[in-house]
Amino acid sequence: MTRTIKALALLLLLAPLTAVAGLRVFACEPEWSALAEEIGGDRVEASSATHALQDPHYVEARPSLISQVRKADLVICSGAQLEIGWLPMLLSKANNPRILPGKDGFLEASSMVRRLDVPDSVDRAQGDMHPQGNPHIQMNPHNIARVAQALGKRLAELDPDNAADYQARTADFLRRWNTAITRWEEQAKPLAGSRVVCHHKSWVYLEDWLGLREVTTLEPVPGIPPTAAHLSALLAELGTDGKGADMIIRSPFQNPKPSEWLQERTGIPAVMLPLTVGGSDRAKDLFSLFDDIIERMLSARAGSRS
Amino acid sequence: MNTRWFYLPLAWALSGCPLTMAQDGQTPELDLLREEIRSMRVEYEARIAELETRLEAAEQAAAAKPSAQGAPATAAEPMPGYEEPAMMSPQTVSVARDSSFNPAIGVTFQGQAWAFDNDPGDYAIPGFPLGGEAGPAPEGLSLAETEISMSANVDDKFTALLTAPIVVEEGEVKFELEEAWVETVGLPASLAVRMGRFYSAIGYQNSRHFHAWDFADQPLVYQAFLGNQYLDDGLQVRWLAPTDFYLEFSAELLRGDRYPAGGAANSGFGAQSLSAKTGGDIGFSNSWLLGLSWLGADADGRASGSEDDPLYFTGDSDLLIADFVWKWAPNGNSRQRNLILQAEFLWRNENGEYSLPDGATGPWDVDQRGWYVQAVYQPFPRWRFGARYDQLSSDEPGSWWLDTPLYPMDSDPRRYSLMVDWSNSEFSRLRLQYNYDSAGEDADNQFGLQYIFSIGAHGAHSF
Numbered sequence: 001m002t003r004t005i006k007a008l009a010l011l012l013l014l015a016p017l018t019a020v021a022g023l024r025v026f027a028c029e030p031e032w033s034a035l036a037e038e039i040g041g042d043r044v045e046a047s048s049a050t051h052a053l054q055d056p057h058y059v060e061a062r063p064s065l066i067s068q069v070r071k072a073d074l075v076i077c078s079g080a081q082l083e084i085g086w087l088p089m090l091l092s093k094a095n096n097p098r099i100l101p102g103k104d105g106f107l108e109a110s111s112m113v114r115r116l117d118v119p120d121s122v123d124r125a126q127g128d129m130h131p132q133g134n135p136h137i138q139m140n141p142h143n144i145a146r147v148a149q150a151l152g153k154r155l156a157e158l159d160p161d162n163a164a165d166y167q168a169r170t171a172d173f174l175r176r177w178n179t180a181i182t183r184w185e186e187q188a189k190p191l192a193g194s195r196v197v198c199h200h201k202s203w204v205y206l207e208d209w210l211g212l213r214e215v216t217t218l219e220p221v222p223g224i225p226p227t228a229a230h231l232s233a234l235l236a237e238l239g240t241d242g243k244g245a246d247m248i249i250r251s252p253f254q255n256p257k258p259s260e261w262l263q264e265r266t267g268i269p270a271v272m273l274p275l276t277v278g279g280s281d282r283a284k285d286l287f288s289l290f291d292d293i294i295e296r297m298l299s300a301r302a303g304s305r306s
Numbered sequence: 307m308n309t310r311w312f313y314l315p316l317a318w319a320l321s322g323c324p325l326t327m328a329q330d331g332q333t334p335e336l337d338l339l340r341e342e343i344r345s346m347r348v349e350y351e352a353r354i355a356e357l358e359t360r361l362e363a364a365e366q367a368a369a370a371k372p373s374a375q376g377a378p379a380t381a382a383e384p385m386p387g388y389e390e391p392a393m394m395s396p397q398t399v400s401v402a403r404d405s406s407f408n409p410a411i412g413v414t415f416q417g418q419a420w421a422f423d424n425d426p427g428d429y430a431i432p433g434f435p436l437g438g439e440a441g442p443a444p445e446g447l448s449l450a451e452t453e454i455s456m457s458a459n460v461d462d463k464f465t466a467l468l469t470a471p472i473v474v475e476e477g478e479v480k481f482e483l484e485e486a487w488v489e490t491v492g493l494p495a496s497l498a499v500r501m502g503r504f505y506s507a508i509g510y511q512n513s514r515h516f517h518a519w520d521f522a523d524q525p526l527v528y529q530a531f532l533g534n535q536y537l538d539d540g541l542q543v544r545w546l547a548p549t550d551f552y553l554e555f556s557a558e559l560l561r562g563d564r565y566p567a568g569g570a571a572n573s574g575f576g577a578q579s580l581s582a583k584t585g586g587d588i589g590f591s592n593s594w595l596l597g598l599s600w601l602g603a604d605a606d607g608r609a610s611g612s613e614d615d616p617l618y619f620t621g622d623s624d625l626l627i628a629d630f631v632w633k634w635a636p637n638g639n640s641r642q643r644n645l646i647l648q649a650e651f652l653w654r655n656e657n658g659e660y661s662l663p664d665g666a667t668g669p670w671d672v673d674q675r676g677w678y679v680q681a682v683y684q685p686f687p688r689w690r691f692g693a694r695y696d697q698l699s700s701d702e703p704g705s706w707w708l709d710t711p712l713y714p715m716d717s718d719p720r721r722y723s724l725m726v727d728w729s730n731s732e733f734s735r736l737r738l739q740y741n742y743d744s745a746g747e748d749a750d751n752q753f754g755l756q757y758i759f760s761i762g763a764h765g766a767h768s769f
Contacts (some may be wrong), residue, residue: 063583063595067551088766095498097491100492124733145348177345225688255642
């Protein structure tokens with residue numbers, strides 16, 4: 001009996017030693033684990049709490065996530081209360097002093113960028129409000145560039161021996177990223193001024209970046225699923241001639257039925273856009289994510305014109 | 307609007323002198339600096355191009371609106387989503403105000419209506435005299451507890467939480483203290499220490515607040531063995547093992563003033579508990595949690611049974627709990643569709659003596675068991691449907707106890723429950739529940755309606 005206990009204790013003590021060397025990065029969303037891999041390369045072991053087919057608002061503080069945060073050297077999340085329903089619980093259950101907000105091991109991506117939709121007042125009658133602004137900041141690649149800079153600096157602080165490497169990798173990423181942004185902005189020129197109907201207000205940063213106009217949303221108020229009454233009102237508003245808007249967009253984890261229902265009746269093309277890395281077959285990394293988004297929107301736009 | 311022109315020379319300055327000196331420098335710092343400046347430049351150029359487009363649109367719109375209509379040409383309409391272009395400095399998240407340090411405050415409103423075939427005042431389970439808060443809800447319309455909660459970090463090393471329900475008991479409004487604890491933040495070695503009054507970490511259902519229950523009442527075995535829910539004053543230490551899977555141990559030392567303990571025995575150190583929990587995921591859609599706990603309580607004149615003629619128990623109460631929870635949600639999107647399976651098995655041994663209302667006292671050493679299993683299914687957003695089965699069983703305590711409330715019935719006490727609830731958001735819930743309760747001498751049909759609404763801060767629920 002005592003031998004078993006000793007063996008168990010030894011196993012528990014050795015467990016951290018057998019782990020992979022390098023920084024463990026716990027990302028709340030796949031875009032940030034993808035970014036950590038771009039910048040950290042082999043020096044980081046990044047995992048994401050959510051995957052692209054999951055709504056990051058509504059995740060549970062599952063046991064597996066607690067044990068991941070327990071061992072993390074850095075937690076990177078969109079923030080602005082996107083993860084309010086589960087991240088505070090994870091942080092308080094994980095007993096990890098390194099990654100608490102305010103410490104070097106916690107990075108809130110949305111605090112690095114200019115946030116849109118910051119409400120003047122908040123009231124739950126208006127649905128799921130984010131008092132600090134819309135948290136879906138990853139949809140503007142300029143924001144990703146900013147977070148990349150902050151993340152590169154943070155990784156260098158946490159692992160000073162390899163600081164030069166993180167700097168070089170950040171520079172390399174930004175070089176490729178800036179080139180890609182210029183290309184995307186050129187490709188997306190025909191999209192400027194497009195009128196879009198969104199399922200949820202997940203796309204304000206994309207709209208801001210590409211100059212799209214959000215006509216309305218399928219959710220009556222943020223976070224409340226589309227209702228039949230609201231959809232009927234939208235149908236009346238958008239008309240049946242296909243000219244009420246240029247496209248209806250939703251993310252992969254949102255119910256396709258409301259947007260397809262509206263597409264059938266209004267003739268406005270419904271398009272699914274990946275909201276993060278892994279959201280479509282093609283969106284395998286941050287670069288192909290935006291390649292795919294722009295291509296999908298361009299073909300939807302072409303479809304609505306013809 | 308003129309501010310946009312401020313950025314043009316700045317952007318040109320940045321794009322015009324792209325740090326020529328850095329081009330031959332191969333150090334990572336210079337490389338990084340160069341790319342950071344390029345990021346800024348790319349962002350400015352995009353921003354300026356966008357503003358120019360908007361300006362053009364605004365000018366066209368202004369020109370297109372004939373002044374004959376008499377409407378002043380406003381630039382606001384063709385520029386939806388226009389915002390102050392203060393894009394270059396990251397915003398600070400919070401605004402300092404005197405109230406910034408106020409704790410997160412929330413209020414949960416709960417009300418109910420119950421109808422019973424039998425008189426709930428006479429409710430009793432033979433062989434299992436109820437203690438603590440156990441027993442049916444009041445008949446008819448009533449308020450359940452209205453719970454005020456406050457929480458905040460104390461400083462960099464401690465955090466604190468208070469939940470204080472306001473209850474109405476026999477027409478009198480009473481302010482109770484449910485949880486009041488302080489917990490360490492960021493202790494080394496993955497330890498956490500909680501002190502104060504809290505729900506014991508034993509079992510799965512025990513530490514869940516009333517508003518987070520999936521049925522309007524507690525499982526029968528919680529009513530029989532834990533006085534509905536075991537809450538006490540004391541100290542809790544938790545340790546999260548450094549394993550790749552979730553493994554957590556906790557130990558508690560408690561005052562022992564509440565059922566199943568009683569009388570703050572052992573000079574006010576009357577109860578101890580140990581628990582271990584483990585859990586994980588299977589794919590994206592399944593997660594599970596398994597726990598094993600022990601509660602050892604000293605009872606010193608612990609009252610149970612009828613309030614007017616209570617039974618008193620003095621002795622040791624040992625309780626073992628095995629709990630299991632399985633949650634399924636396609637792709638982890640529990641908001642769309644999910645299923646929760648939950649089961650707990652409790653074994654207890656009580657060894658000591660019971661005294662009856664007539665003053666007679668007899669030795670007691672009896673093993674009892676109980677379990678429940680429940681399933682709650684949400685087929686589509688907002689609606690959930692649940693079923694629960696409860697059962698208790700007891701060893702024969704000896705013929706000395708015949709014709710006392712401590713002698714169990716021939717058949718095991720059972721209860722069957724069905725519920726449906728509707729939630730407009732995570733802050734509101736309406737519930738309908740039916741129990742067929744054959745735990746007492748006469749089977750009872752119980753119908754309950756319940757509402758749960760919360761305003762203000764609403765802490766995240768644990769798994």
